[in-house]
Amino acid sequence: MIRTTVAAGLFLGMALPAQAYKVFISNERGNTVTVLDSETWEVLAEFPAGNRPRGIAIAPDGSELYVCSSDDDTVRVFDPETYEELHTLPSGPDPELFVLHPSGNPLYIANEDDNLVTVTDVKTRQVVAEIPVGVEPEGMGISPDGSIVVNTSETTNMAHFIDTRTYEITQNTLVDQRPRFAQFSDDGSRLYVSAEIGGTVSVIDPSNGEVIHKITFEVPGILPELLQPVGVRISRDGSRIYVALGPSNRVAVVDGQSWEVLDYLLVGQRVWQLAFTPDERFLIATNGNSNDVSIIDVAAGEVIRSVPVGQQPWGVVVSPE
């Protein structure tokens, strides 16, 4: 989210030992957050996070961890060092996924049961706006300059483009069935929207909302019905796109220019969400049905291990540099 390009460049040049980050995983059924060390991949802690924790995010300065407690109708804020709950934020009912403004404030929250996006100021802890969107809002993506937030509605099958200044919907793009996730490329020129039941990832030009390509998936011996795209992450340079493919137990590696699928990495069962470590050495994938996360070595293009976490891991976020 924030780019510390100077620091990254220095690290590359000097081949210093990699920095260890904290990896936070929300466990939907276990009602906890599991904390991993990104160097040793040991479990540092597992702490209670309210009922049905799903969406998870961290402040750009690493000072606060935000967790959607879906069944408590609130966002819980934790200290990422002590794991103590600091306070809660008003979220609207049934918050599922959210995205933080690149500046760290506000938070844009999808309210799955009420066809709303709620905008919450994380400092004043007030709701700033409520924006009516399509049925079953879920995916939330924000442009790198923070000017547009995109929500996907799973039953309406649209990506709604919301102006973050006026809170007005400026355009709607129809995508395939059950859009789950929206992710901008780092240069803001492309928006990727996954469609779980449609089995595609739409590549959208955010300037006019047009779908310019649809990424499709095919794995020999796997029923096409099982190739269900959910989480999407893009390398900072835009060269690689990673797509979690749900019950096919695969993460697709997609070329960022040609949109060809280069590889399918075998991970745990029902993989939904993904997160990079800030140095992009590792990609962490949450496997909801095998109660573990798969750790992908990005450069090698290999799954290097799986780490058991809590019950039904859903979301994942990594502490910043």
Add this chain to the structure above:
Amino acid sequence: MLRPLVALGLLGMLAALPAAAQQVATAVLRVDYPALLPISRLDLPTDDLGFAGAELATEDNRTTGSFMGQTYETRSLATTPEEAQAAFDQLTADGYRIIVVLARHDELLGFADSAPAGTLIFNARATDGSLRGEDCRADVLHVAPSDQMLTDALAQFLVWKRWDRWFLIHGSHPEDQALAAAYEASAAKFGARIVDTREFVDTGGARATDSGHVLVQQQIPVFTQDAADHDVVIAADASDVFAPYLPYQTWDAAPVAGSSGLRPVTWHAAHEAWGATQMQRRFEDLAGRPMREEDYQAWLALRVVGEAVTRTGSADPAAIRDYVLSPDFELAAFKGQKVTFRDWDGQLRQPILLTEGRVTVSVSPQEGFLHQVSPLDTLGTDRPESTCTAFGGGQE
């Protein structure tokens, strides 16, 4: 009917969408047949059965329509078998050309054969195989599954379990016999054997009020005594006469499946996978009760309409029919995969849930039952076996 709506304010938001402005008017017609109370009071009829599902779909469609410049209105009407045709005629006279029907075979066919040209009917209740076969009609699409889809769904699971010796108990009404025939066909199709068959004659027997269970506890073991060795009892009781009495009362310690025990259904209120929890919550907020199959099927019919209007920008029934029968149509329906239509008989392909009442036990098609087109076509009548001619045999 399809009045263009002047929605200038919305047009600004439609940059990437087909510019369209329609009013989509649909009707839901439910025929209520005289019947005794159900064996279980959990199955008591409700006034809004099916209608509440239609209302939820209409709300869903309206929300989507608000971004598309389309408005949706649904009229719900309950009638009796005697007045059914008049009610249908009134709907078409009032201009409705998209009508969801919850009725049995005879009434449905009557509607289909009397409807003005350009009417599109969605069958959201009748499961008769004949409606997809020799009695199929080009203006009827079936969102309700056929008996054969339901029995195949159960058969696949039982065969996967290697419970392939079936003791079939069917009722004495024609619809029970038809269901029994569907089980026999499923057994033959997937390699199970019906080792024994008995008919449970409807004598207007004991219901569970007062001490009915005492009689049941005496009758059922005797009725099921000395059956050939079997792995499972299959109940074919479309009339709700005896099947709920079978589990735990049979002479042999065999599980019961079919019309009670493990049942093949399109929906049940405990289903949670694939986002279904959200659907259940939205429905319960709206209706104040759990969602039933009739509600799901009415919801599905109107979501098919909404999806077609969204994608084609047209509310013309003929355009909707063409689109939903084309390979371009797909719809997410909380079943873990897209649902589509068979272009040779107008039947919606959909996964079938197997439930014992409290949880989803399994979902068919089962792994390993392969098909050259879609695993969903392992359920029900496939293109080569179809006797339906009204669709011109589909596109192949």
